Every structure is written in structure tokens, then in C-alpha cells.
Amino acid sequence: MTDFNNTHLSFDGHSHDHKTCVSEALKSARSLCETRGARLTPIRQQVLELIWNCHKPVGAYDLLASLSKDGEKVAPPTVYRALDFLLEQGLIHRIESLNAYVGCPHPETEHSSLFLICRTCQHAAEVHDQRLFQKLSDTIAGIGFAQEQQVLEIRGICPDCQKADRS
Amino acid sequence: MTDFNNTHLSFDGHSHDHKTCVSEALKSARSLCETRGARLTPIRQQVLELIWNCHKPVGAYDLLASLSKDGEKVAPPTVYRALDFLLEQGLIHRIESLNAYVGCPHPETEHSSLFLICRTCQHAAEVHDQRLFQKLSDTIAGIGFAQEQQVLEIRGICPDCQKADRS
DNA sequence: CCAGATTTTGTTATGTTATAACATTTACAT
DNA sequence: ATGTAAATGTTATAACATAACAAAATCTGG
Numbered sequence: 001m002t003d004f005n006n007t008h009l010s011f012d013g014h015s016h017d018h019k020t021c022v023s024e025a026l027k028s029a030r031s032l033c034e035t036r037g038a039r040l041t042p043i044r045q046q047v048l049e050l051i052w053n054c055h056k057p058v059g060a061y062d063l064l065a066s067l068s069k070d071g072e073k074v075a076p077p078t079v080y081r082a083l084d085f086l087l088e089q090g091l092i093h094r095i096e097s098l099n100a101y102v103g104c105p106h107p108e109t110e111h112s113s114l115f116l117i118c119r120t121c122q123h124a125a126e127v128h129d130q131r132l133f134q135k136l137s138d139t140i141a142g143i144g145f146a147q148e149q150q151v152l153e154i155r156g157i158c159p160d161c162q163k164a165d166r167s
Numbered sequence: 168m169t170d171f172n173n174t175h176l177s178f179d180g181h182s183h184d185h186k187t188c189v190s191e192a193l194k195s196a197r198s199l200c201e202t203r204g205a206r207l208t209p210i211r212q213q214v215l216e217l218i219w220n221c222h223k224p225v226g227a228y229d230l231l232a233s234l235s236k237d238g239e240k241v242a243p244p245t246v247y248r249a250l251d252f253l254l255e256q257g258l259i260h261r262i263e264s265l266n267a268y269v270g271c272p273h274p275e276t277e278h279s280s281l282f283l284i285c286r287t288c289q290h291a292a293e294v295h296d297q298r299l300f301q302k303l304s305d306t307i308a309g310i311g312f313a314q315e316q317q318v319l320e321i322r323g324i325c326p327d328c329q330k331a332d333r334s
Numbered sequence: 335c336c337a338g339a340t341t342t343t344g345t346t347a348t349g350t351t352a353t354a355a356c357a358t359t360t361a362c363a364t
Numbered sequence: 365a366t367g368t369a370a371a372t373g374t375t376a377t378a379a380c381a382t383a384a385c386a387a388a389a390t391c392t393g394g
Contacts, residue, residue: 039361041371060351075374080352085371096263097318099351116312129306139296144326145283151264151320159311206390208342228379242345247381252342266380335394342389351380358373364366 011116011123011158022052025103029091032107038089043067047082048103051092056122057100095124097153102126112150118158120165125158178283178290178325189219192270196258199274205256210234214249215270218259223289224267262291264320269293279317285325287332292325 029048033040040048050066051058060079067074083101086092090107094100095115102124104113114127140147157165196215200207207215217233218225227246234241250268253259257274261267262282269291271280281294307314324332 076352078372096320116307116310116314118312119315127306127310132302132306135299135302139294139299140283140321140323143283143294144329145285145292145321145323146329147283147321147323148286149322151318151322153263153318154307154312154314155316155318156307156312156314162311162313243381245343340391344387349382353378360371
């Protein structure tokens with residue numbers, strides 16, 4: 001069973017109240033960092049918010065541009081340091097095949113993710129299928145390989161965009 | 168069942184006759200291109216050979232440097248065009264999480280691959296497990312997502328390097 | 335073989351993504 | 365308050381990739 005239909009990263013596009021889901025993500029991030037003694041500084045929070053505000057995976061230089069809009073001058077290291085922090089805290093994921101970043105809808109526990117990336121609408125849905133992950137882990141363990149990180153990204157066309165195509 | 172133990176990209180390091188496996192790969196590439204009416208030009212073949220000669224995934228600029236050694240001046244587009252050709256023909260794979268390229272040990276049929284990437288020895292093993300791929304495809308199809316390309320990369324420590332660590 | 339079309343390669347410039355190195359400021363703990 | 369650690373600012377550059385156009389090589393039909 002996947003949580004494809006109840007994740008914020010689904011392909012449901014604008015059909016949900018994104019403002020609410022962003023603010024919930026931020027709230028959750030604040031409380032998590034509090035608990036962990038990690039410092040969610042203004043810059044870090046701002047970057048996290050920008051990532052969540054965008055429905056699609058966002059590139060570091062897009063974030064840089066957004067941050068620089070207010071006339072403030074921001075340099076790449078600032079953005080990358082914030083991204084590093086958010087990645088470490090599990091608050092965002094990096095999509096390797098896009099060089100881009102997305103918010104994680106359940107940062108409280110470490111987990112592997114499978115991303116379904118639509119080449120039409122650019123959205124990336126995070127899928128969790130325990131049975132699948134188990135089979136994968138078993139296969140890898142059977143080989144004797146000690147896995148530390150999984151990069152699982154499927155590219156194609158999401159259900160919505162397939163429908164749109166046919167109409 | 169995986170072919171982990173009978174692939175040229177395994178973690179067996181220098182325990183096999185790599186010269187032979189490179190020349191076989193090149194021979195196979197030539198015959199494949201012949202059959203398909205694709206032109207394996209000197210540059211393309213040279214790039215393929217360089218990739219096979221290296222046990223690890225190779226970056227485009229490493230290839231560039233190798234090509235430029237003979238005093239010839241080679242520019243990035245030359246390398247990237249060769250890589251594009253080789254990717255199209257399925258003669259190499261790109262490892263997204265490394266921005267690097269590896270030779271494909273069975274280019275005759277299109278296929279998905281799962282890569283096990285060792286962060287100690289840098290080798291990347293291509294694994295094929297039909298049952299696993301089937302389960303993955305079923306999961307994705309069940310969601311209604313039309314997959315076109317899979318990026319499956321597991322990072323960790325290979326069996327050999329684990330042994331080496333303990334000794 | 336030749337002329338035109340197509341493919342491949344050369345060349346220059348630039349775009350995009352990411353990090354190194356070091357200075358300064360801010361927050362924290364005693 | 366003061367020393368220490370963490371975070372941020374700043375400058376420069378590394379690493380990865382492609383656009384655009386010119387020249388050369390190859391293929392194809394007459």
C-alpha cells in the first residue's frame with residue numbers, strides 16, 4: 001500500500017490547500033528542530049519555506065534568486081549551507097536526476113523514498129511502499145552490500161498528465 | 168537471482184582479466200552498431216574504451232583530460248556528444264548521483280539497472296533482479312504512473328570493502 | 335563520379351550547479 | 365563578560381553541461 005493518495009507531494013496539483021500544508025510543514029520543522037536542539041535559523045526557515053511554496057522540485061539557484069529579490073545580496077554558499085542543514089535534518093530531499101530539492105512530508109523519521117517525477121508537470125511524488133522497500137533491502141543484503149542511502153527516481157508521466165493528453 | 172557475481176561491473180576489483188573484458192565490450196559494441204546502422208566513429212569508440220578501461224564510473228571531464236593527453240585539443244562538446252551517442256545506443260549508463268558514466272555489460276537489450284555504488288572503492292555494480300524490477304513496475308503501474316526511465320542507485324559499502332575494514 | 339543532403343566534428347562562448355577558503359558576526363555556556 | 369562554537373558573509377573558482385554556428389566527413393541518388 002502506498003501513501004500516494006495522501007501525501008502532500010502527490011500529483012493532485014492545486015486541488016489541496018497548499019498554504020495550510022506549507023504552514024504545517026514549517027510548524028512541524030520548528031518543533032522537530034526544537035526537540036533535537038538544532039537551530040532552524042531565519043535563513044534556513046526561509047529556504048525551507050521557499051521549497052515548500054513551490055509545487056515542484058526547486059533548484060539551488062532558483063532559491064538563490066528568490067532570496068535575493070528583496071534587494072539583499074545572497075551568495076551561493078548561503079543557500080547550499082541551508083540546504084545541507086535541511087537535508088541533514090531530513091526536512092527536505094534532494095532529487096539527484098534533477099539537481100533539485102523538495103520538502104519532505106514526514107521528516108520525523110528517517111526513511112527511503114521513491115520519487116515519481118512527471119516530465120510534463122514537473123511534479124515529484126514521494127511514494128512509500130514498505131513491501132517494495134523490504135524486497136529491495138533483502139536483495140541488497142543478499143549480495144552483502146551495506147546500504148547507506150537510496151536514490152530511487154522514476155521518470156515518466158503522472159496519471160493527471162496522461163488524462164490531460166488524451167482529452 | 169542477480170547476476171551480481173557474473174557481471175564485469177562487480178566489486179571483484181582486479182581479480183578478473185579486465186583487458187579481455189574491455190576488448191569483448193568493444194567487439195560487441197562494434198557488432199551492435201553495425202547491425203543497427205549506427206556509426207561507432209573513432210571518437211565514440213575511444214570514449215567507450217576509456218570508460219571501460221576505468222573500473223569506476225568516470226566523469227566527462229576525466230574523459231576529456233584523457234582524450235587531450237595526446238596533445239590533441241578536445242573540447243567538452245566532443246565528449247558530451249560521444250556520451251550522448253553511447254547512451255542512446257545503450258552502450259553506457261549514466262550514474263546520476265555521481266555525474267559519471269559506466270560501460271554497460273549487456274547493451275544488446277534495453278533494460279533498467281540497479282547500481283550498487285561503494286563509497287570506499289568507488290566501484291559501481293549493475294544488478295539485475297527480475298522479481299524486484301517486476302514488483303517495482305507493478306507498484307508504479309498501480310499508481311497509474313507511466314514510467315519511462317528508472318534511476319536506481321544504492322550507496323554504501325561493498326562486500327569486499329567491508330571485509331577489508333574488519334581486517 | 336558528382337552534387338546535394340545529412341551527419342559528425344570543431345570551435346568559441348557561456349550557462350548551470352557546487353564548493354574552497356578565509357573573515358566576520360552571532361549565539362551559547364560558563 | 366568572556367571564551368568557544370556555530371552560523372553567516374564574501375570572494376573566488378571548481379566541476380558539470382550546452383548553445384550556436386562553422387567546417388569537414390560521409391552517405392545517397394542520379
